[in-house]
Amino acid sequence: MEIERINDNTVKFYISYLDVEERGFSRDEIWFNRDKSEELFWEMMDEVNEEADFVMEGPLWIQVQAMDKGLEVTVTRAQLTKDGQKLDMPDDIEERRRMFSNEDGASAATEFDEFEPVFNEPDTKNLEYSYVVTEVDELIPLSRRLQYVPIETALYHFEGKYFLHVSFDEILHSDDDIKDHISVFTEYLQGSPVTIHRLEEYGKEIFKKDALANVLHYFG
Structure with a gap:
């Protein structure tokens, strides 16, 4: 898995489908099985945390793009105001954002009550x-x-x-x-x-x- 630290709040990583399979997941599972997609995501985020020192605190905005040979994932930590309100993300991320957080702003890795699927069904607009x-x-x-x-x-x-x-x-x-x-x-x-x-x-x-x-x- 290739990891690129964009800035203090954003990290981008690329994982090939071969790497996905070597981790014990199939393509169908990551697209259609919510539990498996979440499991893979947090496994990748643990690796990102170790290699890029990216702490998973508060809400995260996730952008997933399917490539020919794998997945490119951009994770941005939402910035909070002093009173705990979330600031909006930039427009280019806003359009395809996914939020992973619980209501009190605690670490998103600990609870999944408000968790949305990490991966959507493959884009049929791929022609x-x-x-x-x-x-x-x-x-x-x-x-x-x-x-x-x-x-x-x-x-x-x-x-x-x-x-x-x-x-x-x-x-x-x-x-x-x-x-x-x-x-x-x-x-x-x-x-x-x-x-x-x-x-x-x-x-x-x-x-x-x-x-x-x-x-x-x-x-x-």
Whole structure:
């Protein structure tokens, strides 16, 4: 886990999904299991406290951003006035803030009566995904199943494997559509953190567009 101390009241840390799994948690647990997400969060905060000397006192504002390979978490200790009133956070944090505190302002690590989930469900507004296969033929069953679904796909060869990049249109596809389609992709393929930018720069382009349709046409 990488830790960066921003200032006296703010610390940012990054944890990879591999690190999450090595700690005994799965991705599904941290997104959908409240108890597990809280357990992971406080485990990480204990480590932050040890390495960055960030004391968890009073309300905390938490901003969690899902990255390709892990999670970036920004924790800001709310500043209190002399009479114990909380000061508002800056606008950039305010929009996506999460508060972890109890009513009397005691350490948030000791009670969870007013505790909100640390992690929300993955943002369905993520419209791009990558998947990896060893051989192009592995894409044929998926191509047949989705041949009438309007999804933009591209295929690249990179580091000895084939990468299918998938793009959803937020106008054509609702959040529920995206979830349903992703479940189909994960049924057939293994997800990959490799971004389209890396594939375009270092990979060999096989099909720049309509990859699934072309796979079905040329290999099916």
